[in-house]
Amino acid sequence: MSNYFKKYPNNEGFFEDYGGAFIPPFLEAEMKKITDAYNTISKSHNFIQELRSIRKHYQGRPTPVYYCSRLSEKYGGRIYLKREDLNHTGAHKLNHCMGEALLAKHLGKKKLIAETGAGQHGVALATAAAYFGLECDIYMGEVDMKKQQPNVVRMQILGANVIPATHGLKTLKEAVDSAFEAYLKDPETTIYCIGSVVGPHPFPMMVRDFQRVVGIEAREQFLEMTGELPDNVVACVGGGSNAMGIFSGFLDDEECKLHGIEPAGRSLELGEHAATMTLGTPGIIHGFKCYTLQDEKGEPAPVHSIASGLDYPGVGPEHSMLKDMKKVNYDSINDNETIDAFYELSRLEGIIPALESSHAVAYALKLAKKQPQKSILVNLSGRGDKDIDFVVETFGLPK
Numbered sequence: 024m025s026n027y028f029k030k031y032p033n034n035e036g037f038f039e040d041y042g043g044a045f046i047p048p049f050l051e052a053e054m055k056k057i058t059d060a061y062n063t064i065s066k067s068h069n070f071i072q073e074l075r076s077i078r079k080h081y082q083g084r085p086t087p088v089y090y091c092s093r094l095s096e097k098y099g100g101r102i103y104l105k106r107e108d109l110n111h112t113g114a115h116k117l118n119h120c121m122g123e124a125l126l127a128k129h130l131g132k133k134k135l136i137a138e139t140g141a142g143q144h145g146v147a148l149a150t151a152a153a154y155f156g157l158e159c160d161i162y163m164g165e166v167d168m169k170k171q172q173p174n175v176v177r178m179q180i181l182g183a184n185v186i187p188a189t190h191g192l193k194t195l196k197e198a199v200d201s202a203f204e205a206y207l208k209d210p211e212t213t214i215y216c217i218g219s220v221v222g223p224h225p226f227p228m229m230v231r232d233f234q235r236v237v238g239i240e241a242r243e244q245f246l247e248m249t250g251e252l253p254d255n256v257v258a259c260v261g262g263g264s265n266a267m268g269i270f271s272g273f274l275d276d277e278e279c280k281l282h283g284i285e286p287a288g289r290s291l292e293l294g295e296h297a298a299t300m301t302l303g304t305p306g307i308i309h310g311f312k313c314y315t316l317q318d319e320k321g322e323p324a325p326v327h328s329i330a331s332g333l334d335y336p337g338v339g340p341e342h343s344m345l346k347d348m349k350k351v352n353y354d355s356i357n358d359n360e361t362i363d364a365f366y367e368l369s370r371l372e373g374i375i376p377a378l379e380s381s382h383a384v385a386y387a388l389k390l391a392k393k394q395p396q397k398s399i400l401v402n403l404s405g406r407g408d409k410d411i412d413f414v415v416e417t418f419g420l421p422k
């Protein structure tokens with residue numbers, strides 16, 4: 024796998040069968056411009072130095088790796104966390120948003136455009152826009168704006184315009200339509216910033232590259248702490264950016280087992296989960312090929328997860344490839360197991376995890392029971408402050 028990052032994706036943005044850019048010709052030209060610019064700028068000394076400095080002085084990187092002694096004592100195994108919850112804004116998303124915004128600045132763009140569902144990507148991008156003095160338009164379904172009021176206010180405080188999508192079901196899909204439409208009106212001075220390792224080429228590659236810092240740091244830190252590599256690396260998978268970030272540090276290490284955890288939701292019936300790779304089939308969604316959940320008509324199926332950051336009916340093309348290669352084990356965790364893990368980590372370690380990350384923690388607890396001699400490194404992708412009201416109102420406090 025040593026030439027892995029040179030080999031994948033290929034020049035057309037394919038990870039073997041997956042990825043690519045299934046988009047109209049005029050958009051193809053825009054994506055090609057971004058690809059060429061990225062390939063040049065991302066190798067320049069200035070870009071690398073500036074990103075390095077931002078990560079250290081603004082984001083607070085490197086984030087620590089932490090050994091969970093009480094959790095390990097109770098469940099067996101040796102459980103470690105890569106603390107992306109301590110990255111500025113409380114999750115890994117800022118890693119790629121700062122990269123995308125820095126690229127936008129180098130390209131001379133004036134405005135960042137994106138959609139957001141629960142608001143996490145919108146908040147991270149609004150943060151990056153404020154840092155660079157760029158304008159920021161975030162499209163959000165009117166229904167989601169009501170549900171996620173605190174994040175709407177956060178984006179507004181940060182100076183972003185939050186623009187409601189008022190057609191159709193007024194949720195994420197409509198927000199994507201509106202954001203794309205706005206971008207296509209003015210691709211010269213604006214740039215569309217995708218929030219995970221999804222979308223047409225070059226986004227899955229760029230977002231992965233910006234997240235690689237997580238895996239590079241974690242491998243070095245784990246080695247330094249323990250003198251060995253972790254036996255298992257676990258991350259939750261929505262679109263797949265935090266998982267690609269940490270996995271990319273260990274793809275060459277045959278002895279590390281990688282586990283990507285999808286949401287099994289309420290049940291494994293279509294519409295009740297978002298376990299795209301566990302239960303889906305290859306198809307095209309949002310301009311790229313990947314495993315997808317589809318209904319009988321071949322349309323993206325409705326999905327559910329207790330963690331709003333994980334409910335996407337597709338997944339990154341690179342994960343789709345890694346699944347077929349059997350390089351990563353993809354499995355799922357349901358809503359109830361997630362809530363139990365949310366409280367276990369809070370009460371045994373004093374760390375309230377995001378519900379997305381709680382999926383990875385839940386899987387780690389299962390692994391620890393099965394493999395008491397082994398070590399497990401979990402990517403704790405974000406902190407759970409955003410989820411506390413929902414969890415307590417819906418599930419109450421544990422007995």
Ligand SMILES: *Cc1c(COP(=O)(O)O)cnc(C)c1O
Pocket residue numbers: 114115116143218219220259260261262263264265266332333377379380404405406
């Ligand atoms: C958005 C989000 C995720 C899911 O996105 P990926 O691209 O799959 O990483 C996971 N964890 C947190 C905390 C998030 O905010």
